[in-house]
Amino acid sequence: MTLTSVTRWDEFMEGIWRQNPLFVMVLGLCPALAVTVSAVNALSMGLATTFVLTCSCVLVSLLRKLIPKEVRIATYIVIIATFVTVVDYLIQAVSLALYDALGAFIQLIVVNCIILGRAEAHASKNPLLPTLINALGMSAGFTIGLFALGSVREILGAGTFFGIPLFGPDFQPWVVMVLPPGGFFVLGAWLLIFAAIARRKQRKLAEATQNA
Amino acid sequence: MGGRPIMSIEIRSAPHIKGTRTVEQIMRHVVWSLLPVCAFFVFQYGLSALLSLLVVTVSCLLTERFFVRQGGQSGDIGDFSAIITGLLLALSLPPGFPLWMGAVAGIVAIALGKALFGGIGFNVFNPALIGRAFVQAAFPQAIATYTPSFMPGRFYEFIPSSMTLPLMQPVSVVEWLKDRQFDALAGATPLAKWKFEGVLANADDLLTSLSGHMAVGPSPILILLCGAYLAFRRFLDWRIPAAILGSAGLTAWMLFALNDVRFPNPFFMLFSGGLILGAVYMATDMATSPVTPKGMWVYGALIGLLTVIIRYYSGLPEGVMYAILLANAATPLIEKITQPTPFGKGVLSNIGRQKKGASYPLHSGYISREDASAETPKKRFLPNKPKHPPKE
Amino acid sequence: MxxxxxxxxxxxxxxxxxxxxxxxxxxxxxxxxxxxxxxxxxxxxxRIAVERAVFKVIPTAKSIVEYAAAPIGTIVKVGAGGTAPNAVPEGAVKFYAGYDASGKLSGIAAEGVAKGYSDNVRILYAYDPATAMISGFGVVAMRETPGIGDKILVDKGFLASFPLQASLSADGAILSREIVTVKHGSKANPWEIDAITGATITSRAVGRAINDSAKRLLPRIVPRISELKEQP
Missing domain, CATH: 1.20.5 (Single alpha-helices involved in coiled-coils or other helix-helix interfaces)
Structure with missing residues (x-):
């Protein structure tokens, strides 16, 4: 299976736009709603998921001929759990404050359906390179999604962006934004915006074909 | 939407006979009946209240216009319903609520409370209360900051917190109150005073809202009069307010009888806070309350009971908003269990039929769907199985 | 695929x-x-996280040593040069002693936990043996409502309750006065904490956390404070 650079790019972009795990497939909502109270948290969660997704997809892809069909899910879970444990240690080594902020959601990456879904639907059937590209695209899409949520919630909920105050000391924080309901509100708003863009694109396309 | 045939034939299910009343007409009457209440609110709090009413209503109208233009919505901007939402929302907020927060409340009320569900008639929750619930969660301190009514000079100057710059914390009113020889406690609502300080206000004073500098909303008796006009003209169903007030009064009276030290007297419960406003104008919203007469009683009783329970046993001084929202959520269920029995069908036959309801026998296809060719088995029993199968 | x-x-x-x-x-x-x-x-x-937290509540401390106070009245050093952390006797209370630049004891810090509004509030409070006062506290972990519960860190009236009296009774077995959180504005005694209006539950949690921990710890270490005077 050879891929030209154009299709590789398409494959990568698919995870970011057309198949975005958060805004299109609406997967992995648990971390997306729980840890995105600030841009830093969201970005770190995205990077942790990127690490787990990429590493486990690569390993699954490498071992795909070896794994018997009957026990494949068990194998994938073992592989994913391994990399989740690794990332858990890594985050503790980098920053304990970040570790406390992300809480149980680092360990819960193991049940993030994006990862098992990618391993099952893509990595187990494709060689290394396409798998790597697909996994990177998906993780980039997920990270961008988390970051979009986290930055809005941090700006409204705390008046800061990456910890830098934006509005001065008199800013009134929107308490609801850093509480769980705020996650739903912001996610809903982003879904609305993306749906509106997609619909507009579709309409333009339909008009173009009608005129042609 | 979409191209209509040349001969416009509207196909719809029964009933085909229209009432003489339009939605717009009903809504217009509700707005008229709200005007005296709004005028009283302005009389109590002056310029700030007037501006708050205007800003909130305008933000509701603009949001409504945006969503109606986007399409996919029922109703239109001219049906007055957004004005009602705006006025009720402003009446339920403190008069000195920062205007920018009021605008946020208005936008959320229409966008989240109404447009999301498909516009007028489709909303599950009262839009005004959705807006209020949002700002209550977002700005818990600002919404708890009341100011005393009948301040001298209220028609010439604003309450300082009204004029807060967008996105900023409300300007403190403590200094402003001190200049006018009020202590910071003068701004607490009677309910908050009772809950946190143990001070009980006189029920008669609460009924008129006229005496002293109490931090209260418009006079309950005025709201009741305006509501009575609407009920008399049959623009709202009297059962709902009656059920709410009856149930709240009864619950409060029972608790008062049990322990008159811990619990305040029932009249204080009835006339304080937003109970009367909520009972007359918010709970009676036609789209979010049951249509069956029996259901209205159940619905009202639920709101009254929840209000008193929240006021007594939760961390919040006021519970009308959450009580109505919860009852709104229960409305479809209440309607379902209070369906009147059609003529000719006794209660007994009704019960018998429910027992037989849809039943799905255990079928191998349900246990495992691994097989791609597995089909969902057909329902074995029709809900209304004819006694004698038709002959072929 | x-x-x-x-x-x-x-x-x-x-x-x-x-x-x-x-x-x-x-x-x-x-x-x-x-x-x-x-x-x-x-x-x-x-280690850095613990140190930072302790240095925050005992500003004069330059180095810290971890101890455990056993119920029978002995105090053992934990960590380097002492007992291994997993060999600490059953029922012992861990605490940290902060020493200043010259190696003199400048304060004792210990952890306290109490149920707050949404989860346990874990705090680290500092006890000053010279005055028998609780000089201040810092939060280790909490999930209180932002803007309401987290005011315990910034509210001036609340923080003005410190230092709190934490002297022992005559027989040294209990606190002479339990530390309590009282309604906002009604603090009259040095062992009372002035609650924050609107954040009463979190304020009470802080009071309870300090009281529960101090009740257990202070009777064990105060009689033996001389053992801790110098940095080991």
Whole structure:
């Protein structure tokens, strides 16, 4: 299976736009709603998921001929759990404050359906390179999604962006934004915006074909 | 939407006979009946209240216009319903609520409370209360900051917190109150005073809202009069307010009888806070309350009971908003269990039929769907199985 | 992405177990190497976090030593040069002693936990043995409502309640006065904490956390405070 650079790019972009795990497939909502109270948290969660997704997809892809069909899910879970444990240690080594902020959601990456879904639907059937590209695209899409949520919630909920105050000391924080309901509100708003863009694109396309 | 045939034939299910009343007409009457209440609110709090009413209503109208233009919505901007939402929302907020927060409340009320569900008639929750619930969660301190009514000079100057710059914390009113020889406690609502300080206000004073500098909303008796006009003209169903007030009064009276030290007297419960406003104008919203007469009683009783329970046993001084929202959520269920029995069908036959309801026998296809060719088995029993199968 | 990529075959049980075993071994290897690779950094991070928290509540401290106070009245040093952290006697209360630049005891810090509004509020409070006062506290972990519960860190009236009196009764077995949180504006005694209006539950949690921990810890260490006077 050879891929030209154009299709590789398409494959990568698919995870970011057309198949975005958060805004299109609406997967992995648990971390997306729980840890995105600030841009830093969201970005770190995205990077942790990127690490787990990429590493486990690569390993699954490498071992795909070896794994018997009957026990494949068990194998994938073992592989994913391994990399989740690794990332858990890594985050503790980098920053304990970040570790406390992300809480149980680092360990819960193991049940993030994006990862098992990618391993099952893509990595187990494709060689290394396409798998790597697909996994990177998906993780980039997920990270961008988390970051979009986290930055809005941090700006409204705390008046800061990456910890830098934006509005001065008199800013009134929107308490609801850093509480769980705020996650739903912001996610809903982003879904609305993306749906509106997609619909507009579709309409333009339909008009173009009608005129042609 | 979409191209209509040349001969416009509207196909719809029964009933085909229209009432003489339009939605717009009903809504217009509700707005008229709200005007005296709004005028009283302005009389109590002056310029700030007037501006708050205007800003909130305008933000509701603009949001409504945006969503109606986007399409996919029922109703239109001219049906007055957004004005009602705006006025009720402003009446339920403190008069000195920062205007920018009021605008946020208005936008959320229409966008989240109404447009999301498909516009007028489709909303599950009262839009005004959705807006209020949002700002209550977002700005818990600002919404708890009341100011005393009948301040001298209220028609010439604003309450300082009204004029807060967008996105900023409300300007403190403590200094402003001190200049006018009020202590910071003068701004607490009677309910908050009772809950946190143990001070009980006189029920008669609460009924008129006229005496002293109490931090209260418009006079309950005025709201009741305006509501009575609407009920008399049959623009709202009297059962709902009656059920709410009856149930709240009864619950409060029972608790008062049990322990008159811990619990305040029932009249204080009835006339304080937003109970009367909520009972007359918010709970009676036609789209979010049951249509069956029996259901209205159940619905009202639920709101009254929840209000008193929240006021007594939760961390919040006021519970009308959450009580109505919860009852709104229960409305479809209440309607379902209070369906009147059609003529000719006794209660007994009704019960018998429910027992037989849809039943799905255990079928191998349900246990495992691994097989791609597995089909969902057909329902074995029709809900209304004819006694004698038709002959072929 | 067709299902034809996996041929429909049956695998023998031995092959399955072999593959699973192989993969499990591989994963185990990865985990162990990650654990080994990050161990030092993680321990260092934890130590720095504790130090930072202690230095915050005992501003004059320059170095800290971890101790455990056993119920029978002995105080043992934990960590380097003392008992291993997992060999601390049953029922012992851990605390930290902060020493200033000249090696003199400048304060004692201990952890307290109490149920707050949404989760446990874990705090670290400082006890000053010279005055028998609780001089201040810092939050280790809490999930209180932002803007309401977290005012315990900034509210001036609340923080003005400190230092709190924490002297022992005549027989030294209990606190002479339990530390309590009182309604906002009604603090009249040095052992009372002035609650924050609107954040009463969190304020009470702080009071309870300090009281519960101090009640257990102080009777054990105050009689033996001389053992801790100098940095070991």
């Amino acid at each position: 067709t299902s034809a990529a996996i041929p429909p075959q049956t695998t023998s049980a031995v092959a399955m177990i072999r593959t699973l075993g192989l993969i499990a071994a591989l994963c185990g290897l990865i985990i162990v190497s990650a654990y080994q690779g990050t161990y030092d950094a993680v321990q260092e991070n934890k």
